[in-house]
Amino acid sequence: MFKKAIIYIPLLILIFIVCANTFAFAQRYFGVGIHVGGQHDVGDLTTFYPAAQTEPQNSAIFGVAIRLSIPFFFIRTGGDASFTINKGKVLEDQATVGVNQYNVQYTMLPLYAGLQFPLRDRGAFYLGGGVSYFYGTGSVKLSNGTSQDIDATAYGAGFLAGMQLHVTSSFSLYMEWIYVDARSKPVITTTGTYNANNYKDLFIDYSGHRIMIGVMYYVL
Amino acid sequence: MYYKLFIVFCCCAIVLVPVFSLASPFNQAISLYAGYIPSLGGNLYSYEQENTFGSATGIDGINKSQTGFSTSQIHRLIGATGGINFKVAMYDFFAIRIGANYFKNVWGGKGKTVYNNAGTDTLLECKYIFDGFDVPLTFGIVIPFYKDMKITFSCGVAYAWGRYKNKFESDAPLTYKGKFKGSAYPLVINTEGEYFINEKFAVSTSLSYYRGTTDVIKDSKKGDGNTDYAPIDFSGYRFLLGISYYFKPI
Numbered sequence: 001m002f003k004k005a006i007i008y009i010p011l012l013i014l015i016f017i018v019c020a021n022t023f024a025f026a027q028r029y030f031g032v033g034i035h036v037g038g039q040h041d042v043g044d045l046t047t048f049y050p051a052a053q054t055e056p057q058n059s060a061i062f063g064v065a066i067r068l069s070i071p072f073f074f075i076r077t078g079g080d081a082s083f084t085i086n087k088g089k090v091l092e093d094q095a096t097v098g099v100n101q102y103n104v105q106y107t108m109l110p111l112y113a114g115l116q117f118p119l120r121d122r123g124a125f126y127l128g129g130g131v132s133y134f135y136g137t138g139s140v141k142l143s144n145g146t147s148q149d150i151d152a153t154a155y156g157a158g159f160l161a162g163m164q165l166h167v168t169s170s171f172s173l174y175m176e177w178i179y180v181d182a183r184s185k186p187v188i189t190t191t192g193t194y195n196a197n198n199y200k201d202l203f204i205d206y207s208g209h210r211i212m213i214g215v216m217y218y219v220l
Numbered sequence: 221m222y223y224k225l226f227i228v229f230c231c232c233a234i235v236l237v238p239v240f241s242l243a244s245p246f247n248q249a250i251s252l253y254a255g256y257i258p259s260l261g262g263n264l265y266s267y268e269q270e271n272t273f274g275s276a277t278g279i280d281g282i283n284k285s286q287t288g289f290s291t292s293q294i295h296r297l298i299g300a301t302g303g304i305n306f307k308v309a310m311y312d313f314f315a316i317r318i319g320a321n322y323f324k325n326v327w328g329g330k331g332k333t334v335y336n337n338a339g340t341d342t343l344l345e346c347k348y349i350f351d352g353f354d355v356p357l358t359f360g361i362v363i364p365f366y367k368d369m370k371i372t373f374s375c376g377v378a379y380a381w382g383r384y385k386n387k388f389e390s391d392a393p394l395t396y397k398g399k400f401k402g403s404a405y406p407l408v409i410n411t412e413g414e415y416f417i418n419e420k421f422a423v424s425t426s427l428s429y430y431r432g433t434t435d436v437i438k439d440s441k442k443g444d445g446n447t448d449y450a451p452i453d454f455s456g457y458r459f460l461l462g463i464s465y466y467f468k469p470i
Contacts, residue, residue: 047277047280048277048280048281049276049277050276050277051276072415072423114425114459115415115423115425115461117365117369117371118369119365119369120365120366125371125413127411127426127427127459128425129255129256129459129461157256157258157298158258158457159457159459161411161427181258181296183280183295183296184293185283185293186283186284194276196336197336197341199284199285199334200284200286201283201284203280203283205280207259
């Protein structure tokens with residue numbers, strides 16, 4: 001997993017350095033931002049067992065955005081890390097579901113592209129599609145009292161919608177909504193009666209909506 | 221089914237009567253677009269997946285692995301979609317849109333898992349296919365920004381027809397095949413942005429959300445010795461890019 005991250009992250013940075021020098025310099029439109037946000041129902045367990053009564057996990061997100069713009073087209077990448085606000089809990093019938101509690105933390109590498117609609121010099125509205133790569137950690141407390149660590153990667157497709165408000169010629173405030181649909185392969189063997197054959201069956205569901213607000217500095 | 225489509229098209233033809241007068245407060249546009257649909261068909265649940273293979277959540281739950289078995293993840297479907305729509309813009313701030321879209325899965329839906337076959341762990345090969353078309357009709361508000369942009373938010377309903385097939389094969393030997401066809405009227409919400417290259421042409425992008433499923437449908441596949449049941453789920457997001465042509469200069 002880390003080998004992949006070591007390959008992908010420098011590759012993304014290299015692509016953006018090249019892009020920045022090729023396009024952004026000519027267009028003077030290359031930004032780096034930082035943002036905070038949140039996601040509700042992280043690791044949604046009902047996609048694993050639909051009748052599960054859960055107290056959903058909520059997470060805060062901190063991330064960096066790298067944005068390349070040309071007149072009406074944009075590319076957005078960066079990196080986000082989630083931090084648990086409250087763990088997810090199965091409230092009823094844990095003996096069937098096989099899970100008592102879960103805590104999913106992830107790193108997300110997004111790559112989105114689309115159209116942006118500049119509102120003169122006041123800001124921009126933008127809408128794009130793309131993919132995200134997830135690397136998840138955390139733990140799952142099983143119904144037999146043991147705990148298993150999560151080590152799960154996934155790719156997912158989704159979209160991004162956002163607005164920017166240009167505060168000065170170099171700084172902008174932005175809000176973004178990212179939706180991604182992504183699930184890992186099964187990584188944990190649950191201990192409930194739902195998994196009577198002891199298969200590795202619990203996958204990590206990274207799908208969901210993420211709302212973020214941040215500040216972007218336009219380098220070029 | 222065809223008479224319903226006919227009624228929809230007649231209503232739309234009345235609404236979309238061409239208005240070419242430059243003084244008219246109406247304008248028309250035609251758009252061509254293409255895009256993708258994450259999670260096409262939802263979790264593709266069917267009764268046999270739960271009854272025989274132990275998955276209460278369709279394609280999500282069917283993924284299992286066991287030491288000694290060479291399994292591979294079965295991903296939810298990603299669909300490609302393309303279509304055309306006609307739009308009447310009224311008094312600059314309102315719009316009615318009718319479209320026709322085709323969609324089909326292009327990625328995911330194939331892989332190997334393991335299941336318990338009467339006490340024996342058995343490798344199972346799975347395949348899911350989903351395609352169909354829909355005709356959305358939406359009404360909405362347009363916000364024009366100067367002469368180079370329009371942002372439209374609209375909502376309405378669509379007539380959607382879908383076909384969902386699945387196939388499960390193992391060395392047991394066992395083959396389960398399901399084929400389901402049906403239609404529904406999902407609700408549609410659409411946000412669209414158009415950036416005008418000149419007075420008549422615009423590049424556009426839109427994000428749509430559909431919400432609706434059919435009733436549970438009986439498997440129409442004959443000769444495989446079992447009868448399956450499944451709903452066809454049209455719910456989900458669609459991201460589209462396209463071009464628009466306005467009949468009159470904006």
